[in-house]
Amino acid sequence: MNAYFLPRDRVDELVGRLLRAAEVIAPKRVETGDVFYSPVSSPGEVAWDYKTAVEPLKRFLLPQQETVLRFSTGEKLRVEPVLEEKDRIFLAVRNCDVTGVNVLDAMFGGEIEDPYYMARRRRATFISLACLEADEQCFCVCGDAGPFLKNGYDQQWTPLAEGMLIEVGSDKGQALADAHQDLLSPAEPDQVAEKLQLAKRAEETFGEFRSYIAAAMRRLTLAETPDEVWERLADHCVECGGCTFLCPTCSCFTVTDRLEGDGGVRERHWDACLYNCYAREASGHNPRAEHSQRLRARFFHKLSHQWAQRNGRHACVGCGRCVVGCQAWAHMSAATEAIRRG
C-alpha cells in the first residue's frame, strides 16, 4: 500500500478539510486533564501529544446505552428500527483501539450482522496515530496490536520530525489520500526509515505490565487451569465490570423495553459477563453462579484458540485499560500471570 508525507504546517489544513467532510472524533483533553476520544470542531482541539484515552472507541459503535427500535401497539403493531447513519472520521486514535474495532467487527459483522453496529461501522474511517512512547499500563506489544501496525487501519500516521508519514491500509484510506493529494507528497525512503527507527525506539518504552498471552492461550484452550486459580482470582475481583466496559473488544449487552403510552422503545445497554445475573435464567437457575466460573468464562472468551479462530485473533489488544480500571487485581496482566503459573 502507498505511503505519503504531510508536512507539519499542512496538518491543520488537512484536519480542517476532514472537519468539513464528516464528524471528526479525535483525542481531546477535558478540563481535568484526562483525554477522551470525542467530537472536535477545530484542528486546535486535537490533543496530538496525548498518550492514551480513558476509553476505547467502542462507545461510538456500540454505545453504552442506545435506542435500537421504536414500537407502537395501537391498532396495528408498528416497529421501526433506529439506525445512526453518519460519516465519521476517527482521527489520531491509537492502534490498539483500531485493532479493538477489528475484533468487534468479527462479533457484529460476522454471519449474523448487527444492523445497528454495522450502520455506524460502514461509515467510519480510522486514522491511527502510532505511539512513540508507551503509557504506564500499556502492553500492546504482547497483544500484537501496536504500537505500530502493519495493517488493520485505513490510514496510519506517524509523527516524524518534519511532518506526518501517512500509510494507507485500505481502499477507504486510499480514497481519503487521493482526495487531498495537493497536500501530500509520496513518502521518501528516508522518511520510511525514520518511522522504522521510531517504531523500534517505541518498543523499548514499555513498562512493568506484561501479558503472557501465548502461554495463557495454550493453557486455556487445553483446559489446563486448575479451579484454584479461578477461585484465587475471584478473591482479587470485586465484580465492578470495569474491565469489560473499558475493554475495546468486550461486547456483552442486554436489552430492555421502555414503555411510553401505547408504545415504547427498545434499548440496548452494555452488560458484563462478570455480573452475577448476566447468565441467570428466568427460572432462577444460573449456569455460572460461582464468581470463579464467570472469570473462567471471560478469559476463555478472550484468549482461547476456539474463540481466536472465530474472531481471526485473540481478543486482547494490550491497551492496559483493565489494569487502570480494575477495582482490585484481576486484570489481563494479573490473570495471564496467574494462568501461566497455574
Place this chain on the structure above:
Amino acid sequence: MAEIATICPYCGCGCGLYLHVANSRVVGTAPMRAHPVSRGRLCLKGWHAHELADSPDRLTRPLVRRGDELQEASWEEAVSEVVRGLQGVIERAGPQAVGVLGSARCSNEDNYLLVRFARAVVGTQNIDSGLAAYSLPEQIAAVSDARIADLDDADLIFLVGAEPGEEEPAVGAHIYRALQRGAKLVTASVRRHALARLAALHLPLKPGAEAAALGSLLYELVVERKLAGDADVTDLTAALADLKPAGAEGKTGLAAALVSGAADLWQAAEKVVVVFSSALAASVEGARAVSAMGAFRALGAGPRVAVLGLLGRCNLRGSWDMGVRRGFLPGAPAGDLAAEGRLKAAWGGDFASGEGLPAWEILDQCQALYVMGDDPSRNLPDWAARRARLEQVKFLVVQDLFLSPLAELAHVVLPAASFAEKDGTVTNLEGRVQLVRAAVKAPGEAREDWRIIAELSRAFGKPVSPQSAADVFAEISQAVPAYAGLSHHSLQAAGGAEIGRDGAADALAGAISALRAAEDGAQAAEQFPLLLVADPTLGTWAEEVSVSHLPVAGREFTVTGKDYPDGMLVLNPADGRKNDLRPGRPVEVASAHGAGRMQVKFSPEVPEGIAVTPYHHAARHRIMNIVAEVETGRPVFAPTPVSVGAGK
C-alpha cells in the same frame, strides 16, 4: 457527546466520574483517571450512575394523598398542602412535634437548607440522619484522622470489620494495590471475606466481643510490647488486665498466638493504617469499639498510625457537617454560643437551637415527619413496629427520586432532582469536598432538593436569600468553619478540597476507658445453637431504591430479594448440613425474642456456629435481641442465639 466531570452519588468514597451527555440525555458513565481517590476506577454502582438519571421509574410530578390514593398534583397544590399539614401539627402540638430527617444521598446545600428549614422556619430541633442507628458521628469523627491516600504508603493495613469491597470499593482498590507492592494486611472480622483470605493474618472476631478483642490487642501492644511511649500505663494495665491475651480467649475468641502474631506485624511496620467499617460501628458495643480505635493512634512508640473510618454513603460525612446529626448545628455542637450567633445572623433571627431527638425517637414520637432523600425503613431495628407507628403519623412528607416504600405511606411526595441534574457539593468519608455538576435537566417537574426547601421556606413566610446552589454554599462557607474559604469556584479541580478532621481523641486513657467495661458476648446455647449477627456490610445496597431502579444494574441488586424474599440467612455449609438445610429454601429462625422466616445461603466465609444476615433483613424481623446502647441510647442488634428449623 460531552463529558461532564462529577462525583459518584453512591458510597462515601467520592469517586470522580464523567457523565456522557448526548441530545440532552445522560447516556453513559466513564471513570476519571485524574481523580485522586478513584484514579480511573469505578465499582458496579459507579459504572451505572447514568442509569439513575435515566431510570423510567423516576418521580416526575408531586403527589398528594386524596383518600387512599396518591394523586398527581401541581407544585402549588403540593406546597400549600405541605404548609397546611405541617402548620396543623404545629398549631396543635407545637413545632417540636415535627421531625425532620436529612440525607446522606443529598448534597451539602440540600442538607444545610433543610437544617435551616427545620430549625429556623418550622422551629423544631428534631433533625437527624436516617442512618443514625448504625453510624456513630461522635465516635467516628473523633478517631478518624487518615486520608484514603494514607493507604498508599502504609506497610501494614489493619482492617477491622467487614471488607470495603462491598461497601467502599474504592478504598478496597487502594488496599489491593498496597498488597501488590508488598504491604501486609491483618484483618479482624466475623466473616472471612475475600480480603481476609488474602491477609497475612486473620483474626476471627467473636460476635459481640469486638471491643474485647481490640482491647486484647491493645494490651499486647501497650503492656507486653511497651509501645505506649512515655505515657503512664499503670491505670491502663489494670483496666485491661482481664483482656491479657493469655487467658482471655474465652472472652475475646482470639488465641493468644494470633494476638501476638498481629503484634509482631505491627512492630515490624513503619506506617500502619487502621481501617474500620460500619460493621464495627453497628456492632453491639460499636460505640466502645470505635472509641477504642483512637488508642491505636495514641500509642507513643512503634509505627506511625493513622485511622480511617469508612462511611457507606455518599454524603454522610457532609450531612453531619451541615447539622443533620442529633445535637449538632451546622459546624458546631448545639449550645456553642459562637455558632448560634453566626447562624442567627445568617438565618435572620432566633431558631430552635436545642439538641433534639435522635432519629429513632423522631420516628416514634413526632406527629409530623419531613423526610428528604431517605427511607429509614432499612436502617433501624424493628422496622415492622416502627412502620406500624408511621402509619399513624398525622402528616408525612417525603421528597425523593423514586416512590420508596416510605413514600407510599406519605401524604405528600415531592419529586427531587438526581445528582446528574443539580449543582452542589458532597463531602467524602475522608473530608474531601467535591463539586457535583448538573449534566441534564431533571425529568418532568422534579426539582433540586434545596430548591424545594427554599420554596417551602418562602411559602411559610420566611424566604431564604440564596438563588443558586453556589449561593447556598457561600452561606455554608460562612456558617460552617471547616468550609470557610471554599466556594463552588474554588472546588473546580478534580478531587476538590480536603477539609480538616475533628479527630482529636488520641488520649490513650480515654480510649482505653471505653474498653473497661467490655462485656462477655452472648453465647449460643443448646436450645439455640447458632449465634445470629446482623451485618450492615452484607448486601448493603440490595433493594435500596437508588440502585434497585437502575435499568441494568438494578438486576444485580434486586436479585437478593428474589432469591431471599424473606431475608437471607448465611451459614457455614457444615452447619447447613448438620441441620439438613438446602440453599435457597425457607427456614424458621427462632430465638428467645421472636421468630421469622428466612431463606438459607451457604458460605464458607461464615464460621461454624454463626449465622449472618444483612442488617436490613434483620431489621424487617423481630428475631434478634435489640438493646439500647449505653453510650448513645441507639437501638442495636445484639448477637442473638437462634435455632434454625426446616421451614414449612
